[in-house]
Amino acid sequence: MQLSTHEIVGNAPGPHLLITGGVHGDEFEPMAAIRLLMTAINPVELSGRVTLVPIVNEPAFKLGQRTAEDGLDLARTCPGRADGSVTEQIAFALSTLIRTANLYIDLHTGGTRLMVAPLSGYVLHRDEHVLNQQRRMARAFGLPIIWGTDPTLSGRSLSVARDANIPAIYTEYLGGARLDPAGTAAYVAGCLGVMREFGLLPRLTSPAVGGEPLMIEDDRPGSGHMQINHPAPCEGFFEAHVELGQTVQEGDVLGTVTDPLGQHVAVIRARYTGVVIVLHTFPRIATETSVAVILDITSFLARKLT
Incomplete structure (x- = not known):
């Protein structure tokens, strides 16, 4: 090759x-x-x-x-x-x-x-x-x-x-x-x-x-692996509730995944506080696909101070 x-x-x-x-x-x-x-x-x-x-x-x-x-x-x-x-x-x-x-x-x-x-x-x-x-x-x-x-x-x-x-x-x-x-x-x-x-x-x-x-x-295991952050719990239609570059708090809604008729809605929430640096923008999403990556600024700053 x-x-x-x-x-x-x-x-x-x-x-x-x-x-x-x-x-x-x-x-x-x-x-x-x-x-x-x-x-x-x-x-x-x-x-x-x-x-x-x-x-x-x-x-x-x-x-x-x-x-x-x-x-x-x-x-x-x-x-x-x-x-x-x-x-x-x-x-x-x-x-x-x-x-x-x-x-x-x-x-x-x-x-x-x-x-x-x-x-x-x-x-x-x-x-x-x-x-x-x-x-x-x-x-x-x-x-x-x-x-x-x-x-x-x-x-x-x-x-x-x-x-x-x-x-x-x-x-x-x-x-x-x-x-x-x-x-x-x-x-x-x-x-x-x-x-x-x-x-x-x-x-x-x-x-x-x-x-x-x-x-x-951030030297924690898995940091930088963009495909494992905030995975979709099911397949379906993904709608983001945040924007790229937005600062979010732990627990904020990042987006939802619904079935074709919208009868079942899975809510995906931020696991920590930080800045959204990656966002899934293609509406069709598969199970376990990452919907967003958050740059964990708060945790990093806390580690620097300890």
Whole structure:
């Protein structure tokens, strides 16, 4: 299995940065942003090398779905197998490519069924040097939320980078089956920002001034696993009662799931206080599917004070 890549080699030595999009076939802003980066990066100004992969999971993209025909989630299949199913083969090729890099950025969105608040995330790596590099990357990317999470999760692109001690971040920016021009622009600017921070491109003479991001680091088991938060107790028609970015209190109603006639209504309540950073926006929902992720700010602040 060969990934479709575009490589830009600079005129001076420097790090090798890998940027990927389309790990899921229904996440479109990363694909558009990486295509723009192909022409936005001037090799004359570049120190080092940049490898760009606009669509890692081409079979899934052809279907317009999160996964390819084998139904495996590529973000749970790494490092994959060279002789496996189509997704396992893609995971193997992606993992091999990740191990060649010095820095890695994996761009995501909520796809067709979710909306995700713009954020940069990373695993809370046990190596302090790698962790600090990841913090620098996330800050340089410039999104309003920075989220460090459980370092033990497996199967992901960042799991491969973690095991190879390669500083890596992932990003999220909305979704909902759209191509948001603001998301595409933010991803182009963010990747260029990381490149300037790590010396691949010259720093700006007048750097943009942005607000201080909300930075949460949560090493509790399962933190960062977006698919297990506030699961739907049954299948049916989901209606959200909150909005993305809204602050909710423990016990607030996040939404309801009803049967086709509306005779049976299941109410889903917030398990803790915080900010809604992921929201299921596709009305059809299956049992155990996460309807929302809440960034548990109150618990995190309490832990910091103890």
